[in-house]
Amino acid sequence: MNYKFNETLLTIPPSASLAVSEKAKRLKAEGIDVITLATGEPDFDTPDAARIAGIAGIAGGHTHYNAALGLPALRQRIARKLCEENGIDASEENIILTPGGKYAVYEAIRTFITPGKAEEVMILNPAWVSYGPIVMAAGGIPVNVELSFETHYKITREALDSAVSKQTRAVIVNYPNNPTGCILSQEEAEILADFALAHDLILISDEIYERITYDKKQSVSLASLPQIADRVITLNGFSKAAAMTGWRLGYACAPKEVIGKMSILSQHTISCLSQFSMEAALAALDCQEDIARMVASYDARRSFFVKGLNDIPGVTCLVPQGAFYAWAKVDLAGKDSFEIADYLLDEARVAVVPGDSYGKGGSRCIRMSFATAEADLREALDRMRAAICKINGSSEVRK
Incomplete structure (x- = not known):
């Protein structure tokens, strides 16, 4: 049948963050070890x-x-x-x-x-x-x-x-x-x-x-x-x-x-x-106490994760004042944010959201959720550091 859809819907793109999450899920279903930092969901249960x-x-x-x-x-x-x-x-x-x-x-x-x-x-x-x-x-x-x-x-x-x-x-x-x-x-x-x-x-x-x-x-x-x-x-x-x-x-x-x-x-x-x-x-x-414990946990993860990102040569991460996302600009051989996200998923097996999905202000940026288990965040840092340094030519932590 030749469906005549609402013309507005034909121009609306799918959610970039959900698309990345779905791709990561497919890779996991294939037995590939992927760390997902793309989903904006707390890793706590409802109080x-x-x-x-x-x-x-x-x-x-x-x-x-x-x-x-x-x-x-x-x-x-x-x-x-x-x-x-x-x-x-x-x-x-x-x-x-x-x-x-x-x-x-x-x-x-x-x-x-x-x-x-x-x-x-x-x-x-x-x-x-x-x-x-x-x-x-x-x-x-x-x-x-x-x-x-x-x-x-x-x-x-x-x-x-x-x-x-x-x-x-x-x-x-x-x-x-x-x-x-x-x-x-x-x-x-x-x-x-x-x-x-x-x-x-x-x-x-x-x-x-x-x-x-x-x-x-x-x-x-x-x-x-x-x-x-x-x-x-x-x-x-x-x-x-x-x-x-x-x-x-x-x-x-x-x-x-x-x-x-x-x-x-x-x-x-x-x-x-x-x-x-x-x-x-x-x-x-x-x-209130449950929420305060969640925020304190996010804060602790924010501290080491943002520092870890800023220690990677070619990465500049803003210190978030709220929410639970790390937003970083990545200089990686002239790649745009979509190419950076694809590279990190393919090479480091870490799923992030490309910054251009959030507008031109996200050029060469990626978004990562730190509402994720600490062990996964530390492993993601190691993987991303190795993958980025593979192109940028340095494995030393930036001072």
């Missing part, structure tokens, strides 16, 4: 209290339809969390639950973008690989704002002004950032606020990694700035901080009028989330 709450919900028969906005008790608890931890003035009516953070991104964009009007959404690069495709799926046009490795991807007004147009409707902001590990400073938050006010824009702030930060630093939540609180949609969830990737639980916080429009999408697409999953999420919000 016991959250799992027990979910099981109790199932046992109690909490398996029926729920409200499209989500469980009221969970929405109240999320609002309290945002007030206490993020400085965001929120109540239950400002919260909607979504099936994972990805759908929260889609709902937020779809709420403000009208297909067929060539409306644009700015994306700060390097950026998570799904933002651009989600904008396209929602009927918008993604516009990349290229930031620089050399300046540690600092946001400038000049970079923002170079990408805005009369068709711009929103800006997607992601901090702590996937893939770079950068966090949002107060200075950069003020730049974004002034820019949004000057051009009458919505700011979509994806803060899924906000509980995973290091060195006693914290990323600024944009909605905590009172002058732009009414134009910020804060997105978050439970996948990363609470190791609940498979539970598929995300949420959005926005003005009541915005939540009402997002709810219409939920009613006609997903209907609702499972009650027992939301009860697990409610318990997870109070698992």
Whole structure:
């Protein structure tokens, strides 16, 4: 049959990180020893209290339809969390639950973008690989704002002004950032606020990694700035901080009028989330000690892994301030990031994600997750050092 597919879907590329992970899985299935650093998934189990709450919900028969906005008790608890931890003035009516953070991104964009009007959404690069495709799926046009490795991807007004147009409707902001590990400073938050006010824009702030930060630093939540609180949609969830990737639980916080429009999408697409999953999420919000232990473990791995990468001749790795990714630029005989990733998989049997998947700011860069067993990380360092030095002509640790 000659299928006539949605033309937008024909132009959307597959996820680069998932593609690398799938290739690594195929090699493993063939008996090849591959270390996978491509997947952005915590290597911890969901905290016991959250799992027990979910099981109790199932046992109690909490398996029926729920409200499209989500469980009221969970929405109240999320609002309290945002007030206490993020400085965001929120109540239950400002919260909607979504099936994972990805759908929260889609709902937020779809709420403000009208297909067929060539409306644009700015994306700060390097950026998570799904933002651009989600904008396209929602009927918008993604516009990349290229930031620089050399300046540690600092946001400038000049970079923002170079990408805005009369068709711009929103800006997607992601901090702590996937893939770079950068966090949002107060200075950069003020730049974004002034820019949004000057051009009458919505700011979509994806803060899924906000509980995973290091060195006693914290990323600024944009909605905590009172002058732009009414134009910020804060997105978050439970996948990363609470190791609940498979539970598929995300949420959005926005003005009541915005939540009402997002709810219409939920009613006609997903209907609702499972009650027992939301009860697990409610318990997870109070698992502070579990989350602190996870972050402490990531921090320890971050220290030796980033140092190990920077000790390899030809590799320059930024020190991540948040999330659990190492983002490194690799000088390897003029190879681009896709060639570097292929070489490391073929020669070192280490799977990494090519930086160009995250935009032009990722040229010659690779992303590696250190939410991986310490033994695997140390072995990956040894393998990558040997493979890179094989081309660069040195086996000595860089001083």
